Amino acid sequence: MSRKGISKKDRQDNLLEKLHSDPFVTDEELSEAFHVSIQTIRLDRLELAIPELRERIKNVAENNYSKVKSLHGGEIVGELIDLDLGKSGMSILETDKSFAFEKTDVVKGQHIFAQAESIAIAVIDASVALIGVANIKYKNPVFAGDKLIAKAEVTRTRGNKYFVWVFIKVKQVEVFRGKFLLVSFNTDNSKED
Amino acid sequence: MSRKGISKKDRQDNLLEKLHSDPFVTDEELSEAFHVSIQTIRLDRLELAIPELRERIKNVAENNYSKVKSLHGGEIVGELIDLDLGKSGMSILETDKSFAFEKTDVVKGQHIFAQAESIAIAVIDASVALIGVANIKYKNPVFAGDKLIAKAEVTRTRGNKYFVWVFIKVKQVEVFRGKFLLVSFNTDNSKED
């Protein structure tokens, strides 16, 4: 190994790590951080097939643009594959490492819950439903990579209240079940506050 | 108004709309779309204080990077303000329109659930806990802008099982309560699969 600084291999390993945790660093900043010339950094990126800063930023923007929308935005969590409005519905959610705890690869409950909630809302009417009460059981842990299949069924309707059961399975094995009480608002004439 | 094409005002209105729905368009593409020179587009952007393409992309990337992380990533949902490990904890989550349904401004259950789940996990130990069973009640709707204050308390411990109650309030009014059963893994010696 060289006496001045670290070896090429080590530098490239560090480079990968650094850019993974912060994709917003320029070659110049990297060259200063590693005490090498800017050309060395560029050769490293070439070898490791890491795109330039602007491409990296664009990738982050494009990837997360849709991700945030589907998580945070108005859309359903998971892919809607069947819907009989007012009666039943199904959705599929393909999980990956980003849904899970790093150490255990166990998918966080919030994502399973989000899929269940959103299919429950979808079978009623996404725009005007609010969750009232949910009675939830996680039967088995879900791991990153598992494909979650959620089934929702409306069991009772009373006025603007809907009772919806949601079951989620992974390879025929039930991992979640929950009863959702949804209350629909009358957005048209509800200015009596 | 000019006979060739549209007025300046209309073009600028359209420009704002277009860039809002798709921030990834270059000045050149815009100049072609509006049948004006590239300089006109740049003058328009200057007047409307719209940054250049690269800045726009960077903004999208930076905004969503943290959002996705806090929603999707390993961190806690909400801001941890108090923690007595193994006993109790508190967190605050400030909501905005992005947490809510567009039409009703009602905050989605998944976000409230995520805050509750993550404070429950935090009081045990974020790295090795998994949610087992949750018994949930939403007492009152939460609206965009509300500040959610979550309190978690460990009520019972039995082996690697923990019972945690979580209450969430908005201005002293309880909006959520839930009982979480957390099961901690022994990641050190769990290779007996």
Place this chain on the structure above:
DNA sequence: TTAATATTAGCACTAGGTACTAAAACTAAT
């Protein structure tokens, strides 16, 4: 000492701009 590998340097070129000046075209009012 020689050969191979790693690093640095320099140059031309690129996209997608900014900042500025100047000319041309269109519009409205007298």
Place this chain on the structure above:
DNA sequence: ATTAGTTTTAGTACCTAGTGCTAATATTAA
């Protein structure tokens, strides 16, 4: 129609964060 004002177009120099290339210099291993 002429003048004044606004709007649009054109062109130049400059910027960042690069690519792609060639060539020279260091460093290391045999």
